[in-house]
Amino acid sequence: MALAQQVQLQRDPGARADLVRRVTGSPALRLVGRRLLTAIPVLLGVTLLTFVVMNLIPGNPARLILGINATPGQIAQVDHQLGLDHPFWDRYWIWLDGLLHGDLGIAYSNRQSVNSDLAQFLPTTCWLLLYALVVSLGLGIGVAMLAARKPNGLADRLSLAVSMLGLSVAPYVLALVLIWVFAVKIQWFPAISNSLGSNPLTAIRALTLPAASIGFPLFAIYSRLLRADIVEQMQREDYIVTAKAKGLKPWRVLVVHATRNSMFTLITLVALNLGTLIGAVAIIEPIFSLPGIGAELISAININDLPLVEGIVVVFALVTVAGNLIADLMYAVLDPRIRYGRSAS
C-alpha cells in the first residue's frame, strides 16, 4: 500500500470501511475463492469417472473374496455386506457421503478400512517424492545458474545435452539401468526394498535409486526452464540494468536479482507437475518393490478393489488440484501485478 494511502487512511475514518471493502473485494481473494469453487466439480468428476470405469470391469468382488467354490447364497451375503446389492447411484452416493465424513470405506481385498491402508502406504510415497523433488530442485537450480551465467557457453551446452537425455529417457528404463549399474555391478544400493525400516540411513539408501529414476527427468525440466527464464530476465528486465549500473558484482545480480525472480516460474511448474509425479510413482514403486500407494494402485486395479482404487485416486486428484491451486495462489499473493488487480486473467 502506498504511503499516501496510509496517511489518508489515518485522517479519514470513512476510509477504514473502504479498506475492508477493498480487501474482501480484492482480486486476489476473489481469484482464490473462484479457484476453490471450480476445484469442487473437478474432484466430483474425477471420483465419478473412477466409479464408472471401475464398474465397467467385469468380475464380482464377492467371488474374488470367497474363491471359486462359493455358493450363490454366500455371494449374496458378501454382496450385501459390501453394499454391492444397491444400484449404481446409491453406491456412489453412499461412498460420497462417507468421503465427506473422512471415511473412504472398506477395501474388498483385506477387509480393512481404506483410511488405514492409505496411512500405511502413503508415507513411503511421500518420502520418495520429497527426496526426488528436493534433490532435483537443488541440482536444477544450481545447474541453471551455472548455465545462465554464460548462455551458449560450455556449461550451458553440457547441461543442455544432459537434460536432453533426461527428457527423452523413460523412467522405467532409467530405473533398470540404475539397478544394473548401482545394485548389480557396484553394490552401493539395494535393488529391492520391501520396507523402509526405522533407520533413516537404510531408508535413504533404499530410496536413492527410485528417487533418482523419478528425479532425473524432473531435474532436466527444472534446470532448462529456470535457465531460459533467468536468461530472459538478464536480457530484458529494467531492474537488472539498474542493479548492474549500481555496480553490483555479476554473480550477485545473477543470484540475488535474476534467479530470485525466476523462482516464480519454477515453483509454478513444480506445483502444476505434482499430478504427473504420481503417475511415475505407479511404475517406479513396483520395480523396486517399494510399499507405496503407486504399487498399491496397480495391485488394487488388478483385483478390482473399487474402494481402494477410489481412495488412491482421490488422493491423486487432491494433490493435482492442490498443485494447481498453489500455482494460482503463488501468483495471486506474490505477484504485485495480480495482487493489485492490474491483470487477473
Next chain:
Amino acid sequence: MAARLPDMTTLLAPGAQPLPSLLSARRLKNQKLARTLRFWVPAGLLIALFFMCFIWPHIYSIPPGNTGSILAAQEPPFSPGHWLGTDPDGVDIFSMLVYGGQVAFEVGFSVTAIGMVIGGLIGLAAGYFGGWADSILSRLIDVLIAFPALVLVLAVAEVLQPSEIHLIWALSVFSVPAFSRVTRGSTLVVREQPYIVAARLSGTSSWRIILKHVLPNVIPGIVTFSLLGIGVVVILEGAVDFLGLGIQQPEPSWGAMIAKGQTVLTAQPEYVLIPSIVLLIFVMSLNLFGDALRERWGVR
C-alpha cells in the same frame, strides 16, 4: 487458468540466439551448418528408424518376431542368422525390435493425431468463443488431467481385450485434453490480434475466422507440441506394455521386451539395454526434431 503457465515449448530452445555474425563469413557459415545439422540429424535418425521398422522386413526376410526355436535360445549378439542374438525363448531380438517399433510408431502417431484433431478443434472453439461453453469444456479437461491415466488404461485392458487399437483409444483420452489446453491457450492470444478484430468487424462468420485466420496462426505451435507429444506417448505405450497390459505376448513390443529383460538383468543386461537404447534414440530424435522445427518457424 490464472497462473501464467510456464511456457513448456521453450524448455529446450537455446534462448538467446547469437546474432548472425556480420564480421566473419566463416562464422556465419558455421552457424548455418550447425542449424542444418540440428534439423537433419534427428530427421535422418527418424527416417532410418522408419525404414528399419516398415521397409526393411519387406526387402530382407527376417525371422518371425513372436516365435523362435528353444534350441537357438540366448544366443549372443553377432551369431549367424541373429545379428543381435536371441532371447531366452529363442526369439530373434532384431525382429522383435522391428515389429515392436511398428507398434511404437503406429500408437505414437495415431494417438497424437487423434489428440491434435479432436483436442485442437475443442481448444479452438473454447478459446475463440469463451463464455459458459469454455467454462464447461475447461472443467471437463481439468477432470481428465487430474484422472490417473493408468486407471483407465488398465480398465480398458480388462474390459475390452488388450490390443493395439484399444490401447490407442485409451491413450487418446489423455492426448485430447492436452492438445485442447495448448490450443485454447494460443487461441486466446491470437483472438486479441488486430487482424482478428478487423475480420470480425468486416462481418466474416465466426467459423470462417477460426479456420482461415486463427487456425493458421496456432498450427506451428501445435505441430511442435505434437512432436514432444509423440515422444511422451511412445514412453507411455512402453510403460503399459512393461506392466503387461498393452500389446499382449507373444506379440513383440519394446516395453514388453524391457519387462522380459528385467527378469534376467543380472546375467544378460543386453536384453534390457538394446530396446532401451532404441527407445531412447527414437524419443530423443523426436524431441530434437521438434526443437529444430521450432527454431525454423520461430515458434515461441
